[in-house]
Amino acid sequence: MNAPQTATQLEQQPYTRQEMMAIATGRELHDGELAIFGVGLSMLAGYFAQAHHAPRLRSMTEGGVYGATPVGGLPWGIECNRISANATSFTNAIDALGFLVASGRCDVGIIGAAQVDKFGNVNTTGIWDGDIGATYRLPKTRLTGAGGANDIACGAGRVVIMVTHEPKRFADKVSYISSPGYLDGGNAREQYGFVGGGPSAIVTTLGILRPDPVSKEFILDAYYAFSSVEEIRSATGWDLKVSPNVRVVPEPTPEELAALRRVDETGALRKA
Amino acid sequence: MSSHKLITLAEAVRRYTRDGIQYASGAALPVGSDAVVFGRELLRQGRRDLHAIFHCNTQQLNLLAGAGAVAKAECGFSGLEVFGFANGLRRAVETGQTALEDYSNLAMALRLLGGALNWPFVPATVNIGSDIQHRSAFAPDDYPAKAKIPTVTDPFSGREIGAFSPLKPEVAAIHVSLADPLGNAIMLGTEWSRFELSRAAEKVVLIADAIVDTACMRQYPNLVRIPDVVVEAVVYHPFAAWPQSSPGFYDADEAHMKFMNKSLSTVEGTADYVRDHVTGIADVDAYLDNIGRDKVAELSDTATAFLLDPFRQWIKTPGEVAELLAASTEEAAA
Numbered sequence: 101m102n103a104p105q106t107a108t109q110l111e112q113q114p115y116t117r118q119e120m121m122a123i124a125t126g127r128e129l130h131d132g133e134l135a136i137f138g139v140g141l142s143m144l145a146g147y148f149a150q151a152h153h154a155p156r157l158r159s160m161t162e163g164g165v166y167g168a169t170p171v172g173g174l175p176w177g178i179e180c181n182r183i184s185a186n187a188t189s190f191t192n193a194i195d196a197l198g199f200l201v202a203s204g205r206c207d208v209g210i211i212g213a214a215q216v217d218k219f220g221n222v223n224t225t226g227i228w229d230g231d232i233g234a235t236y237r238l239p240k241t242r243l244t245g246a247g248g249a250n251d252i253a254c255g256a257g258r259v260v261i262m263v264t265h266e267p268k269r270f271a272d273k274v275s276y277i278s279s280p281g282y283l284d285g286g287n288a289r290e291q292y293g294f295v296g297g298g299p300s301a302i303v304t305t306l307g308i309l310r311p312d313p314v315s316k317e318f319i320l321d322a323y324y325a326f327s328s329v330e331e332i333r334s335a336t337g338w339d340l341k342v343s344p345n346v347r348v349v350p351e352p353t354p355e356e357l358a359a360l361r362r363v364d365e366t367g368a369l370r371k372a
Numbered sequence: 373m374s375s376h377k378l379i380t381l382a383e384a385v386r387r388y389t390r391d392g393i394q395y396a397s398g399a400a401l402p403v404g405s406d407a408v409v410f411g412r413e414l415l416r417q418g419r420r421d422l423h424a425i426f427h428c429n430t431q432q433l434n435l436l437a438g439a440g441a442v443a444k445a446e447c448g449f450s451g452l453e454v455f456g457f458a459n460g461l462r463r464a465v466e467t468g469q470t471a472l473e474d475y476s477n478l479a480m481a482l483r484l485l486g487g488a489l490n491w492p493f494v495p496a497t498v499n500i501g502s503d504i505q506h507r508s509a510f511a512p513d514d515y516p517a518k519a520k521i522p523t524v525t526d527p528f529s530g531r532e533i534g535a536f537s538p539l540k541p542e543v544a545a546i547h548v549s550l551a552d553p554l555g556n557a558i559m560l561g562t563e564w565s566r567f568e569l570s571r572a573a574e575k576v577v578l579i580a581d582a583i584v585d586t587a588c589m590r591q592y593p594n595l596v597r598i599p600d601v602v603v604e605a606v607v608y609h610p611f612a613a614w615p616q617s618s619p620g621f622y623d624a625d626e627a628h629m630k631f632m633n634k635s636l637s638t639v640e641g642t643a644d645y646v647r648d649h650v651t652g653i654a655d656v657d658a659y660l661d662n663i664g665r666d667k668v669a670e671l672s673d674t675a676t677a678f679l680l681d682p683f684r685q686w687i688k689t690p691g692e693v694a695e696l697l698a699a700s701t702e703e704a705a706a
Contacts, residue, residue, distance in 0.1 A: 190560070191563070
């Protein structure tokens with residue numbers, strides 16, 4: 101455990117890669133939007149945006165908890181008492197994921213991924229040795245399943261995927277599509293008539309990837325002050341293309357970092 | 373004639389469950405509300421081969437699957453949120469002991485809605501195009517799966533969408549914050565899919581953290597989302613969702629959430645957990661002793677306690693609930 105720190109000590113502590121990822125994700129959210137956050141880091145990114153540059157961001161969880169801000173640290177779940185202590189409305193799953201997301205009313209969602217591929221498809225269901233094949237084989241490692249992320253990936257206007265940048269997490273093709281990105285790329289998504297537009301960005305601990313407007317393949321859009329194009333390419337499991345306009349993401353401002361750390365009061369993003 | 377439906381937890385499991393039953397729990401949230409205590413009693417009574425319908429995994433499904441009591445499960449989210457993977461369920465799935473059929477969280481709620489409305493199917497605009505549609509743990513050789521979420525044509529637009537199968541579980545144990553002795557219930561916090569489940573299930577047993585007088589329901593009828601007409605029985609059980617949380621009553625027991633999940637990661641750990649926290653716990657007093665009275669007090673000191681304030685005047689004491697229970701037992705014996 102970290103020793104208790106004074107406010108000054110905390111201010112002077114350099115930002116971590118996870119904090120950079122959360123801030124870069126939060127910058128994708130705009131004031132006034134209706135947003136849905138998953139549990140964990142994506143929730144911190146969302147509440148950071150609300151605390152910093154998007155005070156009129158309308159947020160909800162998939163449980164139908166409205167108007168709440170976390171108390172006592174990162175909530176353990178979308179229904180945790182830490183997010184139920186100051187809500188203005190409690191409803192239900194069909195309301196949040198259906199009436200407000202499947203309907204097309206939700207502007208943006210943030211989801212996580214165990215594995216993501218070059219077309220932004222997300223796997224959170226399991227790890228297999230190689231292709232699953234034509235018979236449903238047992239996974240080597242069972243993960244958490246799709247949860248509400250599939251519904252957000254199908255219904256939210258746009259989706260931001262937050263993921264730690266490691267080769268094993270960045271596959272040419274995910275072994276199981278739990279939540280659809282652009283499927284096989286190009287216009288493959290269109291045949292399903294999803295009301296949501298698909299992933300607009302993959303924000304990682306090393307940089308930001310965005311889809312090519314035609315092929316829908318994710319390409320490197322930006323890297324951080326502490327990362328590089330080479331590092332990101334070698335941490336990506338496919339031959340990652342680099343945007344001709346690739347840029348450096350601005351470092352967190354002191355105000356951004358202070359806002360994030362107020363939201364992340366238990367320091368979830370500062371642990372190794 | 374008895375005008376109330378209060379029975380003990382043991383009696384509820386005896387009366388409404390059997391081996392192989394299609395059993396649904398509500399709210400089936402991984403950290404919040406769920407009738408976890410009902411699963412402990414299912415194990416005490418040795419129920420097996422369960423077909424579990426859980427909107428999400430919970431510590432209950434994690435325990436039941438880890439202990440080998442679940443043959444089939446249908447789920448949306450199957451982890452424990454920030455507490456990580458559900459080790460008992462994970463082990464049961466990886467060894468093939470439990471066939472876990474994956475859906476999304478909206479899909480599970482819609483399938484219960486379909487069951488409640490007696491619809492033949494529910495139009496699916498989510499889950500299509502992903503492996504949730506293409507792969508079926510219940511029919512592993514059916515690839516791409518035709519029977520799980522079949523493709524149908526929207527008769528109005530001509531567009532191809534999916535069809536979800538409706539769910540009508542044989543019995544549902546639904547955790548609620550407050551119930552009256554007749555079976556009217558108030559839920560604090562997200563109701564998740566408990567409203568739909570209470571109408572989809574053939575039989576509903578309420579598991580309530582507290583029992584209130586019916587006058588409470590008459591004061592807040594808009595909040596009574598589960599009325600007595602759909603309820604078979606009411607079980608009074610404080611800390612029914614432990615180690616998960618119940619808004620207004622108690623916070624999640626973070627240490628036990630982690631301990632329990634770690635225990636469930638192995639066969640031996642699960643056996644130890646069942647020995648120490650399931651077997652031989654005969655009544656509510658023994659259950660609260662097992663949690664630890666200091667822990668009970670600590671978890672009850674929740675930032676959500678104010679949510680209960682409007683209802684406190686109607687909450688019956690454990691003694692009053694025991695009197696009602698005793699009266700019904702005497703009637704049954706007479």
